[in-house]
Amino acid sequence: MTDQTSCGQRAVGEREDAQVSRLITWLSVMAIAFLIGIGAKAWYAGHNTHAWVLWSFVLVVAANMAWFAHTGDRTAQKGGLLLVVGLLFTYLIASGGESNTGPLWFYVFPPLLFYLTNLKTGTAVLLFCYLVAVIVFQFPGMPLVSTEYSTDFKIRFFATLTFESILCFVLEASRLKARNELVALAETHEHAAKTDELTGLSNRRDMQNRLGAEFSRYRRSGHHFSIALIDLDLFKAINDRFGHDAGDAVLREFSTLMKAIIRQTDVAARWGGEEFLLLLPDTSLLQALTLAERLRSEVASTRFQFRGADLPVTISAGVCSIAKAGSIDELLKQVDVHLYNAKEAGRNRIAPRVRSRDASTAGTA
Numbered sequence: 407m408t409d410q411t412s413c414g415q416r417a418v419g420e421r422e423d424a425q426v427s428r429l430i431t432w433l434s435v436m437a438i439a440f441l442i443g444i445g446a447k448a449w450y451a452g453h454n455t456h457a458w459v460l461w462s463f464v465l466v467v468a469a470n471m472a473w474f475a476h477t478g479d480r481t482a483q484k485g486g487l488l489l490v491v492g493l494l495f496t497y498l499i500a501s502g503g504e505s506n507t508g509p510l511w512f513y514v515f516p517p518l519l520f521y522l523t524n525l526k527t528g529t530a531v532l533l534f535c536y537l538v539a540v541i542v543f544q545f546p547g548m549p550l551v552s553t554e555y556s557t558d559f560k561i562r563f564f565a566t567l568t569f570e571s572i573l574c575f576v577l578e579a580s581r582l583k584a585r586n587e588l589v590a591l592a593e594t595h596e597h598a599a600k601t602d603e604l605t606g607l608s609n610r611r612d613m614q615n616r617l618g619a620e621f622s623r624y625r626r627s628g629h630h631f632s633i634a635l636i637d638l639d640l641f642k643a644i645n646d647r648f649g650h651d652a653g654d655a656v657l658r659e660f661s662t663l664m665k666a667i668i669r670q671t672d673v674a675a676r677w678g679g680e681e682f683l684l685l686l687p688d689t690s691l692l693q694a695l696t697l698a699e700r701l702r703s704e705v706a707s708t709r710f711q712f713r714g715a716d717l718p719v720t721i722s723a724g725v726c727s728i729a730k731a732g733s734i735d736e737l738l739k740q741v742d743v744h745l746y747n748a749k750e751a752g753r754n755r756i757a758p759r760v761r762s763r764d765a766s767t768a769g770t771a
């Protein structure tokens with residue numbers, strides 16, 4: 407579950423990063439259009455220096471876009487835009503913009519900042535900007551500061567900006583909380599849709615998908631794989647004699663034992679009722695038979711108990727390699743036939759019988 411969870415979160419994170427990146431591109435285009443327009447207005451109003459400063463910001467925004475198009479570096483794209491916006495707003499506060507309305511653009515910053523960064527970074531950057539604004543407001547005679555604001559304006563500016571910042575913080579915090587809850591919920595559902603509730607193994611549907619994926623890999627790269635269809639012997643008798651709970655306990659204990667024996671890359675699924683399917687990537691028929699035999703002998707020698715009673719548990723299994731089948735359907739049909747043969751031969755055995763020396767130690771059918 408942990409692996410699947412982190413996988414899911416990575417996928418969501420990747421999607422969100424791509425979305426934010428697209429938004430930044432659109433914002434950059436909008437910023438360029440606004441800067442050109444407002445610059446032109448300033449030019450016609452006779453504020454030539456102001457116009458040139460705004461137009462030079464156009465070049466910086468465009469350069470940031472070009473850099474992103476060249477490198478694809480989303481962190482640099484985001485950092486670049488925030489830096490440009492921060493510098494632009496500092497300039498607008500220090501210069502007053504047109505008719506001392508420059509600081510009004512600052513209201514764009516808090517929502518943008520919280521959305522593009524996180525709550526901590528956003529708050530830190532905002533506090534820094536506040537500090538810059540306080541210095542500019544308090545020391546109008548400083549170099550590069552070419553305007554002065556009335557006390558009323560300063561008080562209202564800070565009061566409204568603080569209100570907006572707190573609101574943005576709260577909204578972004580609840581957006582993030584809802585988003586995290588939604589991601590967790592989606593992951594729980596995804597996990598449940600792939601997992602057998604009783605044993606915690608993959609369920610039939612998940613295994614079918616994995617078989618399809620493994621078959622594609624085999625067709626692409628020639629990597630062989632094998633499967634083993636395992637059935638608990640005379641399981642009905644266990645249910646009948648010891649009760650359904652005992653049967654459930656056996657299914658769980660067998661699953662745990664199987665998981666301990668197979669490799670991490672192998673997949674175990676509950677195929678249905680008391681039937682299990684093992685998918686063994688990069689495994690030959692002989693290796694698969696050896697594994698199945700190991701599992702059979704481990705089960706036969708394990709003491710399964712339920713409420714003090716010993717339960718007679720053994721397994722039979724059919725094994726097949728993709729090298730002997732042309733499709734997943736054929737593979738499943740063949741493995742089913744082998745399982746049937748193992749049962750017919752007296753149960754507690756593996757089929758097909760292998761006569762090689764490697765497998766002669768195995769109690770095969």
Ligand SMILES: Nc1nc2c(ncn2[C@@H]2O[C@H](COP(=O)(O)OP(=O)(O)OP(=O)(O)O)[C@@H](O)[C@H]2O)c(=O)[nH]1
Nearest residue numbers: 637638639640641642643645650651653654679680
């Ligand atoms: N306790 C329990 N029993 C289950 C579950 N799923 C299926 N079964 C039982 O498994 C039994 C399977 O019985 P059969 O198909 O006759 O097979 P068997 O008794 O194992 O006999 P062979 O397969 O021929 O060795 C049935 O009684 C089902 O009710 C489950 O989730 N829990």
